[in-house]
Amino acid sequence: MLYFTVTTISILFLPTTLLASETVSTQAFNIPDTLWVLLCAILVFLMQAGFKTLETGLVQEEHRSSVGSKNLMDLVAGVLGFFLVGFGFMFGTSKYGIIGFEPDLFVGQNLHNGDLTIPGIVFFLFQLVFAGTALTIVSGAMSGRTGVVPYFIGSLVTAVIIYPLFGHWAWGNLFYNNNMAWLANMGFMDFAGSTVVHTLGACVGIVGMIMVGPRIGRFDHEGKPKSMKASDYSYSILGVMLLWIGWWGFNGGSTLTFTADVFEIILNTNIAGASACFSAFFYCYFFQDRGDLIEKMMGGALTGLVAITACCNVVSPLSSLIIGLLSGVIHNVGYDLILKVFKLDDPVGAIPVHGFGGIFGTLCVALFGKQELLVLPRWEQLLIQMIGIEVCVTFTVILSIVMFKLIKMFYGLRVSPEQEIKGMLMGRSMPEEYYDVEEEMKVR
Amino acid sequence: MLYFTVTTISILFLPTTLLASETVSTQAFNIPDTLWVLLCAILVFLMQAGFKTLETGLVQEEHRSSVGSKNLMDLVAGVLGFFLVGFGFMFGTSKYGIIGFEPDLFVGQNLHNGDLTIPGIVFFLFQLVFAGTALTIVSGAMSGRTGVVPYFIGSLVTAVIIYPLFGHWAWGNLFYNNNMAWLANMGFMDFAGSTVVHTLGACVGIVGMIMVGPRIGRFDHEGKPKSMKASDYSYSILGVMLLWIGWWGFNGGSTLTFTADVFEIILNTNIAGASACFSAFFYCYFFQDRGDLIEKMMGGALTGLVAITACCNVVSPLSSLIIGLLSGVIHNVGYDLILKVFKLDDPVGAIPVHGFGGIFGTLCVALFGKQELLVLPRWEQLLIQMIGIEVCVTFTVILSIVMFKLIKMFYGLRVSPEQEIKGMLMGRSMPEEYYDVEEEMKVR
């Protein structure tokens, strides 16, 4: 009887769905897949909060407000830029494999389902938060001396041009299966974006970082790095945890379906994060200067998560453990390299995490992936992975240089030294004696 | 074919559920709808953390503990008040359309499914966190000078009388479709609560704010506002992000089903939030005093989210963009109006966000809604929307005046000036030299 009732309800139910969808879309969708990807989009959105928390904890007290503001503004840039044209450029019908172009997908006019089993809007939301992640990596790399407005312009350009273009090459066939996406067609595998999201973000970040220059007081006269006080490590650790949670969705949702694959992916993600945190902590503890211990512990965990992102669907849990252990060490070495050899001022350690971790993870697809899950024989796969990384780095670096040059020329990138020292004087957060309306008006 | 598959799946799905439900409830429920609304309830619960974070960042250092405590206590008031009687008053069988009354729904005795496809308890949980949201708006408006106990009493009264009564009029037919709910029956449309939750909360807040008076030192002798140092803007931005995530559930779950509507609703919500943040930031940047830039950026985003709340199910993504852009400007103008013209001390900017945003959003239903989705012709709809707002404001303001008068008379609303200046001396968070047990005992 009950069984019968339930059955009747279910049957009666579906009409409601359909009626409602009339005005929106008459396309059907797979319910479990949709619920899962939507949940994952929410988790990836949470990563915005994670990045903000991580970054504000790592910069000095007086820059917390401006770094936080940039994190919010790049979310805005991501949402608007990707909504207006970015999504259409990335996933629309391909023009010669170079760029997508489909007016229906611009300004959310008709976000249909493409070839997916989930609604087009859910796919859009999921991709949107991915774009937001790529953008927000940059805010960390350039924090503490870049103005909010030039940063916003840079984010917008990245969201409408740089990210969708490279994204089209590597992932352009996700929405239409037969869309031309030349890197994907060559066999380049980047499951959830070690290269597409992380390495790309790091490349924009490193160009920005070099062009804006180091913070005042970061290096002494001989070019040796000086200690700059982080405002609150504990707050940053909250950020790491939020990011870690978000990664369940970042990797787990990239299947775009709710299948048995999802679970092993999430398992691998967690194992890699934990083992990378472990190796980074103890490598630093025993072999490096402990003054950076907390930075390395946190960055290590994130590097493991970044690295597993490309390969979590093709490696075993045991391989994930090994990838994680290596990632932690790679992060620590990369961290010192950036700071002490290249003498770049990366306030939140974005480059070792997203750049080194992203590249390493993309290579791990070929190095650790189960052969039967790879597109090509292992060594060919490795070659193609290297080509993909190379293309990403070259393309992104060139476009970023052009972009930042133009911003610098027409607007200026950096705040004035007074503002940098006092904190970017936005809002009333500084002691009143520092408050100076004239100075305030010069904030860029 | 897909339709057929989905139907088959739904039918085959149900047996598992049934076995377990024997002891609790023999009523059936639709699984995807239930999973979705439950997930949304969790997201709305997260908004409590968002409000707390937003508000504590915006008040001065010495008031962080007391504002946080109030946020926790109003959650408690909401849960208990709504559980004991509020839910029954709001959704129970209507008495003459004025108030619901159904003992089964009191004290969670028998939270049956009503006419819903989801379990009554899940509907209760979802509504519960909505009530909590309305209450918590008040804590921000009155922060920095109101005692915890009088505030708790006010929250409890709001949760058991003010919110359920007006809620009954506007939403009383959600649980029983044919329940008399006079505003809803007239055609008043407030999808997820721009009026029911936000305007109502703002009205209680503005009355409380006026009756408790401005904080010491907020205005100078000539009545001009003086700068008060926010404790941590960056922390508030975390709050904005958590709220934004919560809004996916706040609006997305208000369908109470998992249909294709959900996706466009969430899309609209995000677009409105982002565009409002954009317009508020740049409007302030170019046309207003930049001293409040961060407040306006954050408040702008939230105003867009509040405004889209009423209309996200009837407008297009493009309209959402426009609604958002307007919301940002409305917020900024409202912010200055409250502070500089009305000279009210609204420490966290609750009134421009929830009051102005709520009213504007409720009107947008008629102004931007697709005609075929409106209950009435556009101009009649607009009239009814205005009537609904008018009823909400009048009713809430009158009851709030009575409530706060009584609290003031029998208990007192405001802490002593010493406590206000030193921070409300709860807990051991102040330097020991300030610690004074006698003073402590006077904390209200």
Added chain:
Amino acid sequence: MLYFTVTTISILFLPTTLLASETVSTQAFNIPDTLWVLLCAILVFLMQAGFKTLETGLVQEEHRSSVGSKNLMDLVAGVLGFFLVGFGFMFGTSKYGIIGFEPDLFVGQNLHNGDLTIPGIVFFLFQLVFAGTALTIVSGAMSGRTGVVPYFIGSLVTAVIIYPLFGHWAWGNLFYNNNMAWLANMGFMDFAGSTVVHTLGACVGIVGMIMVGPRIGRFDHEGKPKSMKASDYSYSILGVMLLWIGWWGFNGGSTLTFTADVFEIILNTNIAGASACFSAFFYCYFFQDRGDLIEKMMGGALTGLVAITACCNVVSPLSSLIIGLLSGVIHNVGYDLILKVFKLDDPVGAIPVHGFGGIFGTLCVALFGKQELLVLPRWEQLLIQMIGIEVCVTFTVILSIVMFKLIKMFYGLRVSPEQEIKGMLMGRSMPEEYYDVEEEMKVR
């Protein structure tokens, strides 16, 4: 019959699943159950962030970094330890009811489904975050004077031996229904872990707390507790809210299925948390020293949540209200008892919350449970509950003593007094004049 149904469902479902699952697992799973438990695992993971936030807010400014680091490192210990062998010890085929042992479950080699309707990996992930919760309780209890490395070793031992062993006795039959788990077979009921997770964590914590001794300056010469400044109560309240949200999953997911039970469980959880917060606040307000008001309000809420954990599936909402009200008072009394009578230095109040709350909740199964849902007649049930608690306490305390003795002997537990006073000098978070590389190298 059920088996058959599930199988049928799974089969019909699988077409999508199968293609992908070939290499991972060919086992079927119930989709709604799986989605739900996975969502709950995510929520419980969020509790790691909640604990971190709660604890760092309650310790002094200079210990925030080290407490946060410990929270991250015990997550790492939990993930690695449980992944390598802990899960196999806890849920593998039982050896004489003492310990599970199944190489397939070690190092995630083959996390099959056991007798569950959800994938083995999802069950692993859910159990993993439970183990993490037990570990993190210890970090609070020992905060402010314990080194990170000895703490990490302790966490690892707890994750691979103490937690899995006792867990095997109480929950060893969750994965294989006919696995020998002697406490469960006797009728011991601990639905979501008041004893298995919370009391166990508290027991490890209290042993650690005693062996490491109180923080410098916690008690005066006469042994009276002195006030120690918490770094940020407001931040801790955020932690309480995150924990509260996480508890929806902690209790709601412990059904391991998505049935009607879930909803009443979540309802009960919320009611108990709110009423405990209410009673703790007002009991302290009217009858105790208000100097600890915020600690007691927060701890009260958590105690209610801990207490309802064991019994949320067998009590009514009204009983939950009563259990909550009692929990708040028990917490407050326990708090004063630990501090003033036993003179233990429990910086974040872990023992009254998890110890007292855990024991009380386990007893509530028999005291408040509906008889028809209990395994045994009420008084026999009560006896068995007491036996279970007794076993947990005795076993855990003995093993913890051995563990901490060994760590103390071979490595040392406590940091040097200089480090304790200045904060554990990890990272660059202290003022530069305090920065001393030699001192740094002694950090344990």
